[in-house]
Amino acid sequence: MEYKGYMIIPGKWEIEYRYAAGEYATKFFKGLMEEKIYGVKCPSCRRVIVPPRKFCERCFVEPSEWIEVGPKGELVNFVIVYRKFHGLPDPPYAIGLIKLDGADDSILHFISEVDLSSPYRALKVLKPGVKLEAVWAEEKKGMILDIKYFKPIETG
Amino acid sequence: MVKQDVAVVGVGLTKMGRRYDSNHSELAWEAIKELFDKTTIWIDDVDAVVYGTMDPFDGIASPERWDSSAYGIARGAGKPLVKVTTGGTTGMSIALSAYYHVASGLYDIVLAVGTQKVTEPVEAQEVLNIAVDPLFDRHTGVGAIAVGAIQASAYYFDYNKKIEEYMAIVASKNRLNALRNPYSHLKLKVTPEEALMAPYLIWPIKLLDSCPSSDGSVAVLMASDKVARKIFDSPAWVSAVDYISDTYWFCCNKGLSFWNSLAILARRLYRKAGISDPKKQIDVFELYDAFTIQEILEYEALGLANKGEGWKLLEEEATYPYGDYPVNPSGGVLSTNPVGVTGLWRFAEAALQVMDNAGAHQVPNVDIALAHAWGGALQFHALALLSRERKLC
Amino acid sequence: MWDLYINNELVLIVEHHCAYRWCFLMDRVVILGGYATSMTDFNPKYQFYELPYVSSRELLTELGIDRGELDFIILAAYDHLDGRMISNMYTSMASGGYLKYESRVSEDSLYALAYAYMKIISGEADVGLVTSYATRETDMVYASNLVMDPLYYRNIAMNYLSGLALQASAYLSITKLQEYSDLIASHIVSQQRKAAANNPRAHLKKPLEPSDVISNEYIIWPLRDGMYPPATRGAVSIVIASEEYAKRIRTDPIVYIDSVSWCTDGYYLGNKLLYLIAPLMKASRKAYINGGIEDPMDIDLFLISDVTPFHYLMQIEALGLSPPGRGARLLERGEIGPSNTRLRVNPDGGSLCTDPYPASGILKLYEAYLQLTDRAGPIQLSDVDKVLVHGFSYLSGASSQSHIVTVLSRW
Ligand SMILES: [Zn+2]
Numbered sequence: 001m002e003y004k005g006y007m008i009i010p011g012k013w014e015i016e017y018r019y020a021a022g023e024y025a026t027k028f029f030k031g032l033m034e035e036k037i038y039g040v041k042c043p044s045c046r047r048v049i050v051p052p053r054k055f056c057e058r059c060f061v062e063p064s065e066w067i068e069v070g071p072k073g074e075l076v077n078f079v080i081v082y083r084k085f086h087g088l089p090d091p092p093y094a095i096g097l098i099k100l101d102g103a104d105d106s107i108l109h110f111i112s113e114v115d116l117s118s119p120y121r122a123l124k125v126l127k128p129g130v131k132l133e134a135v136w137a138e139e140k141k142g143m144i145l146d147i148k149y150f151k152p153i154e155t156g
Numbered sequence: 157m158v159k160q161d162v163a164v165v166g167v168g169l170t171k172m173g174r175r176y177d178s179n180h181s182e183l184a185w186e187a188i189k190e191l192f193d194k195t196t197i198w199i200d201d202v203d204a205v206v207y208g209t210m211d212p213f214d215g216i217a218s219p220e221r222w223d224s225s226a227y228g229i230a231r232g233a234g235k236p237l238v239k240v241t242t243g244g245t246t247g248m249s250i251a252l253s254a255y256y257h258v259a260s261g262l263y264d265i266v267l268a269v270g271t272q273k274v275t276e277p278v279e280a281q282e283v284l285n286i287a288v289d290p291l292f293d294r295h296t297g298v299g300a301i302a303v304g305a306i307q308a309s310a311y312y313f314d315y316n317k318k319i320e321e322y323m324a325i326v327a328s329k330n331r332l333n334a335l336r337n338p339y340s341h342l343k344l345k346v347t348p349e350e351a352l353m354a355p356y357l358i359w360p361i362k363l364l365d366s367c368p369s370s371d372g373s374v375a376v377l378m379a380s381d382k383v384a385r386k387i388f389d390s391p392a393w394v395s396a397v398d399y400i401s402d403t404y405w406f407c408c409n410k411g412l413s414f415w416n417s418l419a420i421l422a423r424r425l426y427r428k429a430g431i432s433d434p435k436k437q438i439d440v441f442e443l444y445d446a447f448t449i450q451e452i453l454e455y456e457a458l459g460l461a462n463k464g465e466g467w468k469l470l471e472e473e474a475t476y477p478y479g480d481y482p483v484n485p486s487g488g489v490l491s492t493n494p495v496g497v498t499g500l501w502r503f504a505e506a507a508l509q510v511m512d513n514a515g516a517h518q519v520p521n522v523d524i525a526l527a528h529a530w531g532g533a534l535q536f537h538a539l540a541l542l543s544r545e546r547k548l549c
Numbered sequence: 550m551w552d553l554y555i556n557n558e559l560v561l562i563v564e565h566h567c568a569y570r571w572c573f574l575m576d577r578v579v580i581l582g583g584y585a586t587s588m589t590d591f592n593p594k595y596q597f598y599e600l601p602y603v604s605s606r607e608l609l610t611e612l613g614i615d616r617g618e619l620d621f622i623i624l625a626a627y628d629h630l631d632g633r634m635i636s637n638m639y640t641s642m643a644s645g646g647y648l649k650y651e652s653r654v655s656e657d658s659l660y661a662l663a664y665a666y667m668k669i670i671s672g673e674a675d676v677g678l679v680t681s682y683a684t685r686e687t688d689m690v691y692a693s694n695l696v697m698d699p700l701y702y703r704n705i706a707m708n709y710l711s712g713l714a715l716q717a718s719a720y721l722s723i724t725k726l727q728e729y730s731d732l733i734a735s736h737i738v739s740q741q742r743k744a745a746a747n748n749p750r751a752h753l754k755k756p757l758e759p760s761d762v763i764s765n766e767y768i769i770w771p772l773r774d775g776m777y778p779p780a781t782r783g784a785v786s787i788v789i790a791s792e793e794y795a796k797r798i799r800t801d802p803i804v805y806i807d808s809v810s811w812c813t814d815g816y817y818l819g820n821k822l823l824y825l826i827a828p829l830m831k832a833s834r835k836a837y838i839n840g841g842i843e844d845p846m847d848i849d850l851f852l853i854s855d856v857t858p859f860h861y862l863m864q865i866e867a868l869g870l871s872p873p874g875r876g877a878r879l880l881e882r883g884e885i886g887p888s889n890t891r892l893r894v895n896p897d898g899g900s901l902c903t904d905p906y907p908a909s910g911i912l913k914l915y916e917a918y919l920q921l922t923d924r925a926g927p928i929q930l931s932d933v934d935k936v937l938v939h940g941f942s943y944l945s946g947a948s949s950q951s952h953i954v955t956v957l958s959r960w
Contacts, residue, residue: 003176011215011699017632017686019290022596029291049405051292054599057403057642060606060616077313077412079305080359081297086279088297095296097306097406106406108293119359128313145295158671179700210635211628211655215699218627218655221816221946222698230815233827237813237951238663239655241628243635249652253664260667287634291596401622401651404638420648532638536651 024052027066032146035136037070039103047104051144070100071134072153073107078126080116092116098132098150109144113151125152158259161546163384163391164507165377166195172372172492172501173341174275180214184223184271187373195377197387199228202377203263204236208250208270210496211241212283215276223271236263243287244300244444244531245399246270247374247499248538251527252397254378255540264380265387270497271373280369288533289404301366303534304447305358310412311449312360315464320360322467323448324351327364327490329476330445334487336516341370341492365448372494374501381546392510392542395524396429402535410534414464418457418530418537425539426459429548431524434459438541439522440509441475441483442502444529445490451475451483454528477519485509485517499529503540510542524548578669579795580804580957581676581788583915584608588752588783588903591685597631598639600682604784605644608678612788613798619788620674621650623665625658625681625907627944629692644680644786657854658785659910659940659953663809665789666955675794681908682784689780689906693944698816702947710777712948714769717859719823721771724874730771733877735762737858738775738901744887745898747927750916752781752903776857778904785908785915803960804921807935808839811953816946824874826860829867829939829952836937837869840956845869848956849933850920851892852913854941855899864939865894868954888930896920896928910940910953921959934959 001008021029024040028051031038039050044059050069055062078096081089094116097106111132115121132150140146168191170183178186192199205227207220216222220239229235242249247270254268277283284299296302311319328348334340346364354363377387384391402417403410410416422434431437441458445451455466460474460481469475475483484490486505489498506525508514524543530536541548584607586600595603601624609616622644628634637653650668654660658681668674693709721727739759745751757775765774795803812828812835815821837845845868853868855861862876870892871879879885879892887896897916900909917936919925935958942951 003174006177008176009700013212013215013629013695015629015632015687015692015695017290018591018593019632019686020591020593020596020684021291022594022599024599025291025596026593053405054596055602055606055643057405057647060609060645060647062606076406077306077310079302079309079361080356081302082356082358085281085297085299087282088279088285088299093297095298095302108288108296108298108406110296119356122359128310143295144292158673180698212634215695217629217692217696218945219698221696221813221949221951223816224813224946224949225815225817229813230817230820233831234812234814234950236811236832238660238811239945240652240664241635241655242637242651242653253652256664256667256671256673259671259673261670262667283634286632287638289639290632399650399652400648401637401641401646403642403647405642417648532635535638 022054024054028052029142033140033142036068037100039067039069041065041067048102049105050100050103050107067102069102073098073100073132075126075128075130075132076106077128078111080119080122094122094126096150109147110149112149159261160258161381162255162258162378162394164394164542165379165384165388165391166191167504167508168375169339169504170373172339172370172494175273175371180216180219180271180273181223181226183273183371183373184226184269187375188226191375191377195387200231201265202228202267203265204257205229205267205269206238206240206250206254206257208240208246208496209272210243210246212286213277213495214273219271227267227269242531242536244495245499245529245536245538246496246531247501248503248527248529248540250500251376251503251540252399252538255394255397258378258380264383266378268376268378268500269374270500272494272496273371274369274493274495275371300446301358301361304449305361307412307453307534308360308449314413316467319449319467321352322452322470323365324348325470326445326448326451327351330484330488330490333477333485333517334491337487340487342368361447367446367489367493370492370494372492372497374497374504376500376504376507390511392507393546395541395543395548396425397540398425398428399538404533404535415453415457417535418454421537421539422458425541429541435481438524438526440485440519440525441481442486442505442525442527443483443488444499444502445484445488446493448490477517482519485519499538502527502529506542510544576670577792578666578806579790579792580806580918581790581795581799582608582612583785583787583918584611585750585785585912585915586783588750588781588905591780591782597684597686598643600684600784601640601680602643604786605678605680608786608788609645614788616645619645619649619676619678621668621677622646623661623677623679624653625656625661626653627655627907629695630687630689631684632686644678656942656945656951657907657910657940657953659914659938659955660811660942662787662911662914662955663811663953666806666809669789669791676788676790678786678788679911680784680786681911683782683905683908685780685782696945697947707947709944710772711769713777713857713860713943714772715818716823716863716948717771717857720859720863723824726877731763733880734776734858735759736880737861738762740886741895741899741901744896745902748897749926751898753779772857778856778900778906781903781905783905783908785911787911787914802922804918805958805960807841807956807958808836809955810836810839813949813951816949818947823948824863826863826867826950826952828950829864832952833868833954836954836956842956848935848937849893850930850936851894852917852936853894853899853939854909855895855901856941856943893930896930906944913938917957921957
């Protein structure tokens with residue numbers, strides 16, 4: 001490849017990792033395999049943190065109380081992707097922050113089963129406060145995509 | 157009270173943009189050459205170097221070592237060099253670290269530098285996706301644009317359903333400002349109407365609401381009170397700097413439609429520097445507006461407008477270069493974004509305004525300028541206040 | 550001290566204006582305490598950011614300092630080792646950084662200490678936390694290949710180990726020690742492994758005999774297996790403070806940071822003297838001057854980043870403890886070793902036995918702190934009043950020589 005007479009050398013990083021999940025995420029992912037979503041409650045500020053973490057960053061203490069949350073929840077905020085980015089999923093798709101029932105923290109996930117062809121159509125259904133529920137993947141692998149996505153709960 | 161007062165005594169910039177004509181270390185050299193062509197001292201007078209980039213963008217994990225020859229590191233037995241990296245705030249983190257190099261009394265002349273090539277990764281958003289948690293968040297393909305979009309969407313629902321129209325005004329204003337800045341990347345003569353018609357990238361962010369991917373290098377020379385005036389007779393004094401690190405996790409009160417962490421930091425910095433009324437006392441603002449919505453959020457967090465009313469400043473044209481509070485006369489991040497050095501460029505632009513050296517986009521009568529950068533998952537902020545007077549109060 | 554002229558070029562120049570920096574000894578910086586997690590192989594017990602949480606939390610609890618009292622957090626980490634870009638997005642929270650001043654260096658963690666030190670002596674802060682960790686979630690040899698420039702060195706498979714081996718081979722050829730390479734190296738490795746066997750905090754605790762080392766296979770000549778640092782997982786935190794702050798909360802022996810100094814030399818291998826660790830010479834001379842040390846022999850203990858047995862020698866020489874190229878003689882005469890020798894170096898076993906890079910530097914700092922406060926346990930030495938700690942950013946650059954030295958003393 002050349003650009004205005006200068007050469008361009010192709011390159012790539014492919015680094016393999018083995019990401020340690022640790023106690024908290026392990027329990028969370030094992031829960032997902034049984035279609036259960038767990039959060040932890042901070043003993044100090046009483047926030048229920050989902051996905052669970054080993055510490056509450058505000059109180060700097062370890063939560064120990066496990067609480068099942070969801071699988072229904074409320075949409076806090078969302079965006080809709082319209083551009084194809086190399087290496088990322090095909091558009092359109094929506095990404096939202098979902099506050100699961102019983103949680104104080106939001107989980108980041110896809111929102112699907114909504115007409116995303118234009119923001120105007122999507123906004124008829126999606127707005128903060130809309131009730132959502134998890135749709136589970138058929139085959140569980142012990143990862144965040146064991147929840148396939150969240151979909152709006154049909155009302156009426 | 158710091159041990160030594162710190163001043164900016166020189167700035168070197170490269171033309172930003174798609175720089176396939178030079179490799180990483182050559183780009184570093186270009187900024188250094190410009191800096192030292194304009195000052196009375198030479199590279200060997202520099203006591204220490206502080207370097208930063210945001211790592212995987214360049215496809216080189218520690219480009220500072222390759223670039224270091226441009227900084228005079230290979231001369232003699234070497235020089236102190238340290239690499240800092242904190243995401244989008246990296247550029248300001250370079251400036252802050254260099255500031256403490258001098259303020260501590262350990263060094264008198266410190267070079268704050270960074271070089272970044274964001275056009276080299278084939279897809280910048282794919283790189284940014286590596287930033288998010290691989291266990292919980294990475295699967296959604298979230299990158300920087302999604303993070304800006306979520307702020308815009310929150311503002312849309314919380315305060316103003318017409319926010320996209322005001323975002324379009326920011327898009328136009330900063331692109332027009334960039335036309336007067338020879339270093340900036342995008343040269344777009346765009347009206348608010350045109351910006352509003354651009355296609356969506358991630359709703360509600362459209363193509364012109366977003367910053368470009370740029371290559372560039374920035375070098376800033378900082379000196380102690382002992383030597384500053386010998387190098388440059390009207391230096392820009394660094395009155396105060398500060399940094400805040402909010403949480404990564406999107407807890408419900410992190411503040412998407414109002415930038416809480418920036419508001420906290422601004423209050424902290426104003427108190428430290430003795431600024432009681434930022435609207436009156438600060439003459440120009442160089443803010444990190446990676447997305448148009450962020451400039452509006454920044455107006456509010458920095459105290460230029462009330463919560464939920466930042467867009468009103470655009471109606472009054474108050475943040476245009478001729479307005480009461482000029483914001484990003486350089487064209488800002490919307491026109492040029494070499495991510496890891498963008499913050500250092502904001503710092504350098506603020507210094508240039510104070511030194512009366514900004515060229516065609518110089519705002520008249522600048523005594524105090526504020527530079528800002530944000531980074532991470534909307535969580536880091538850095539601020540620096542530069543002034544013509546050595547002591548503010 | 551050795552003034553070194555090579556090719557008529559004055560390699561070592563100590564800036565004369567350093568002398569007036571003496572006045573900065575007036576306001577001093579204190580190490581309040583440290584904490585290191587156990588040093589082990591890769592182990593998925595904790596997510597990557599849980600490791601620094603453990604060390605920071607334990608340390609603050611031990612010191613009785615509330616997170617709220619900290620003025621700032623400085624971290625040392627590399628994104629490509631963590632597999633997360635901007636990994637401080639997580640680790641800053643994990644180290645107590647919520648709503649605080651925070652920054653991060655991608656260097657050995659002693660550079661983070663240097664940042665913290667400058668922040669305190671500038672007068673803007675009183676107390677801060679320095680944290681670093683190693684997860685070992687990826688392979689460091691390949692990761693270090695990505696450090697190299699993509700045009701010249703990367704395709705030659707340059708990595709940190711081949712860089713260290715290049716230096717070692719240059720040293721062996723200039724000193725004409727090639728024949729004795731195995732003899733010297735195995736002696737040092739064995740001596741360090743035996744020291745680590747007594748250290749409950751070490752990673753590799755199995756003592757080795759020189760013959761065991763010599764029978765190991767070559768990894769990159771002249772380095773055999775065992776002659777480079779192990780992949781240690783662990784986290785270390787240090788709290789440093791102004792003297793004024795320390796005296797408010799502490800009465801027991803106080804450990805001062807007398808000086809911190811660092812130096813880096815050029816990238817290209819072709820035009821530097823690989824066997825001569827010039828930046829360490831420069832950094833250490835400046836640290837001696839700023840720390841008021843007239844003769845480095847006055848220092849009671851050296852904790853150095855002996856990443857290979859050859860670096861052990863090169864660095865001893867660079868620190869001015871031996872004439873250049875003659876380090877091996879000190880070994881021969883038994884004047885240097887982990888303990889019971891005239892020069893005491895790495896009683897903890899050193900980097901050859903425990904190396905949670907980039908936390909290695911502050912792990913040594915923690916060991917120095919333990920020695921200075923008589924808490925080092927089975928490896929405690931007598932009469933330790935002044936310690937030199939050395940850090941080496943060996944992951945950055947091609948045999949790039951980024952060295953940092955700090956001198957600590959007990960009052
Ligand atoms: Zn809490």
